[in-house]
Amino acid sequence: MTATIHIEHLHVVRGGRTVIEDLSLDVSPGRVTGLLGPSGCGKSTLMRAIVGVQVVAAGRVEVLGRAAGEPSLRHDVGYLTQSPSVYTDLTVTENLQYFAAVTGAPPGSVDEVLAQVALQDAAGQVVGSLSGGQRTRASLATTLVNRPTVLVLDEPTVGLDPILRADLWQSFHELTDAGATLLVSSHSMEEAAECDDLLLMREGAILSATTPDELRERTGEHDLSRAFLAVVRGAGA
Amino acid sequence: MTATAQRVLRQIRRDPRTIALLIGVPVGLLTLLRYVFDSQVTTFEHIGAPMCGLFPFTLMFLITSIAMLRERTSGTLERLMSLPISKASLLGGYAIAFGVLAAVQAAIVCTVGFAWLGLNAAHGAWLVGLLAVGNALLGMALGLFASAFARTEFQAVQFMPAIVFPQLLLCGLFVPRSAMAGPLQVVADAFPLTYAFDALSRATHPGPLGRTFALDVVVVIGSTLAALALGAATLRRRTP
Numbered sequence: 282m283t284a285t286i287h288i289e290h291l292h293v294v295r296g297g298r299t300v301i302e303d304l305s306l307d308v309s310p311g312r313v314t315g316l317l318g319p320s321g322c323g324k325s326t327l328m329r330a331i332v333g334v335q336v337v338a339a340g341r342v343e344v345l346g347r348a349a350g351e352p353s354l355r356h357d358v359g360y361l362t363q364s365p366s367v368y369t370d371l372t373v374t375e376n377l378q379y380f381a382a383v384t385g386a387p388p389g390s391v392d393e394v395l396a397q398v399a400l401q402d403a404a405g406q407v408v409g410s411l412s413g414g415q416r417t418r419a420s421l422a423t424t425l426v427n428r429p430t431v432l433v434l435d436e437p438t439v440g441l442d443p444i445l446r447a448d449l450w451q452s453f454h455e456l457t458d459a460g461a462t463l464l465v466s467s468h469s470m471e472e473a474a475e476c477d478d479l480l481l482m483r484e485g486a487i488l489s490a491t492t493p494d495e496l497r498e499r500t501g502e503h504d505l506s507r508a509f510l511a512v513v514r515g516a517g518a
Numbered sequence: 519m520t521a522t523a524q525r526v527l528r529q530i531r532r533d534p535r536t537i538a539l540l541i542g543v544p545v546g547l548l549t550l551l552r553y554v555f556d557s558q559v560t561t562f563e564h565i566g567a568p569m570c571g572l573f574p575f576t577l578m579f580l581i582t583s584i585a586m587l588r589e590r591t592s593g594t595l596e597r598l599m600s601l602p603i604s605k606a607s608l609l610g611g612y613a614i615a616f617g618v619l620a621a622v623q624a625a626i627v628c629t630v631g632f633a634w635l636g637l638n639a640a641h642g643a644w645l646v647g648l649l650a651v652g653n654a655l656l657g658m659a660l661g662l663f664a665s666a667f668a669r670t671e672f673q674a675v676q677f678m679p680a681i682v683f684p685q686l687l688l689c690g691l692f693v694p695r696s697a698m699a700g701p702l703q704v705v706a707d708a709f710p711l712t713y714a715f716d717a718l719s720r721a722t723h724p725g726p727l728g729r730t731f732a733l734d735v736v737v738v739i740g741s742t743l744a745a746l747a748l749g750a751a752t753l754r755r756r757t758p
Contacts, residue, residue, distance in 0.1 A: 295758060332600045336758045350756065355602040366593030370532045371525070382521035383603045407532065423597075 283346065285310040285431055285462040286331055291340035293326050293485075300326045301485040304340070308464055308478070313453050315476030316466040317509070323485040324466040325363055328433050331464065332360040344431055356384065359429030363436050365420035369409035373400055373419045376408060377426055384427035391426065397452055398422045399445070414441045421449075425456075432456065432463045438472060450475040470506035481512055488512055522603075522611020526585070527618065540581075540619065544573035544627045552635045563637055567722035568691060568715055570631045571646045574620040574654035575714065576682050582616060582661030583674045590665070599755045609662065609750055613655060620654030621647070640724040649721060652738055653714045657682075659745035660710075666752030685711035690719070710741035 284307035293301040300323045308314045316324050329335035330342050333350020342349035344358055367376045377391045395401050398418040403411060408419055421437055438446045450472075453463055457477070465476065473479055474493050481489040481496075489496070489512050497503055500511040530536060548566060555562035589595040598608060624647045632643040639646050664681055668674035688698070688706040695706050706712045717734035720727055 334596055334600050334756055336756045352602070355600060358600070360597065360600045362593045362597060364593055366597045368525070368529060368594060369592070370529045375525070375528055379521055379525040380601070383598065383601050385602070 283310075284308055285345060286464065287341075287343040288331075289341045291327075291330060291342060292338040293323070293330060293335060294338045295326060299485065301330070304485065304487055306480055306487050306490060308462060308480075310462050311457050311460060312477040313457055313463045313465060313475070314478040314480060315473055316464055316480045316482060317470060317473055318468065318482030318488075320468050322482050324468075324482055325435055327482070328360070328435050328464070328466060332358055332433050334360075356427070357430050359424040359427070359432045361421055361424045361432075361434040361437055363439075365408075365416040367408050367416065367420045367423055370407060372405050372407050373411075373422070374404045376419060376423055380423040381426045386427035390428070394422045394426045397425060399448065414445065417441065418445075418449075428461075430461050432461055432465075434463065434465045436466055436468070438465075438467065470509050473505040473509075481509060483513060519607040519610040519614065522608055523614035523618075526612060526615035530615070530619065536581075540577060540623055541626050544570075544577070544623065545630050547573075548627060548631055548635060559636070562635075565691060566631060566635065567637045567639060567646065568718035570627050570637070571624070571650040571653055571718040571721075572686070572691070572711075572715065573627055574623050574650045575657035575711065576678070576686070577623070577657070578616050578620055578654040579657035579661040579664075579682055580675070580678050581619075582612065582658045583665040583668065583677055584671060585612070586662050586665035587668055587671060587674045595753070596757070599753070605750045605753050608753070609746060612662070613658060613746075616658045617651055617655055620651045620658075624650035624654070637722075639722045641721045641727060645721045646718060649714070649718055649735075652735070652742070653711075653718075656710060656714060656738055656742045656745070659742045659749060662749035663745050663752065666749070682711075685709045688712065689715035691715055710738060713737040713741075 286308035288304060288306050291301055291304040292299065304327065316327070318324055326335060330337055331344060331349055333354065344354055347354055373395070374391060377394065381391055395404055398421055400415065400418055400422060403415055408416060411419065417437065417440060421434070424432065424434070438449055441449065453465065457463060476493065479491050479493060479496060480487055481491070493505060496505065496508045500508040502508040502511055548569065551566055552562055628643045628647045628650070631637040632639055660681065664677045665674060668677060688695070688702060688709060689712045690706070695703050695712070698706070713734040717731055717738065720731045
């Protein structure tokens, strides 16, 4: 099966500094792939390159067999930015209505997606008055509203309580069951266990493309945070 | 395009104080001017009438540059640039929303000025109102372009004195252009607001509008489109 996201020899320079150097990876269709690594390792930049909003110095980035950023992909790729990018002076519903109109989402999708992120009770509230976690979910809802087949989510579960986090991971797997492909970044290895596939990233490079079970087996560590450390030390040696 | 216009208007509606300022400030300033020139009514008439059509220019410049800067810094612009929305429809949406706002502002300012403060519009207050909306769109287009050069709101507000004030000083509103130093007249001829003022001045003074009026309108529309095109060029799908 061909990869949903395919990257070859990607180089990205931001502010005169090489942020991503010679990075290649594949993301398999219909799976939740976790992009894990410490803050500042280039996860967001990599995601921006996949969505096609990042100026790229060299390399090839393909999504669904098309060059990243191609106009036709704008209907198929959903992007959640790391900091919530919603209009804080509009209500949750008004934000969703706008993004639904822009993406040509079908009527009724607004209510569906509100339920999906469990924000029905806050639907009429202005986003600026919401808590951080609610804002993240409002932003996520605007990303999901047109049901894109590829979802690039930059730290969607940061700042959420454990119950909500579990609910969201549940809904991510429901999305892949329905045929979507998800790339989800996190700096917390606790989240790794929730993913089907793992991409471990450090200092602008992919250290390892693996699965949670494979990672545990290879490193002999049951705890995935320790397993990540073992991989980092192994790469350094 | 209408979705963006509706969204922008909803955002402004959420902010009643901004609306009150948009309407109250020009009305207040015009009234103030009337009584500042209490003993020189002709001077008030000379300055006040075109001013009704220039307020929307200034305010829309400021509002657009801040609004666009917010889109850039809040990440919503980056989001929109990854979605199937064309730059033309985003900018068109802003133009419709601010055009509506300018029309409301111009209607109220013109009513106060021409009906209550004794200003005269030889060719009709409606023409001044119409020119005001056109000038508002020019202000919007320039503000949009200027916002690309500001990183912070502090910088963006400084563009108002930097870009708007020289045009106001040189357009002929306070001193006839023919009375200015020679080089300044040349500079004034290069500013779009000079033509906006000239059109307003002709609309408020008796006598035929003539071909110069038509030329003024064409220059204002042309400058608006040029600034919009430049502004659109600053909206990048990919950023470093």
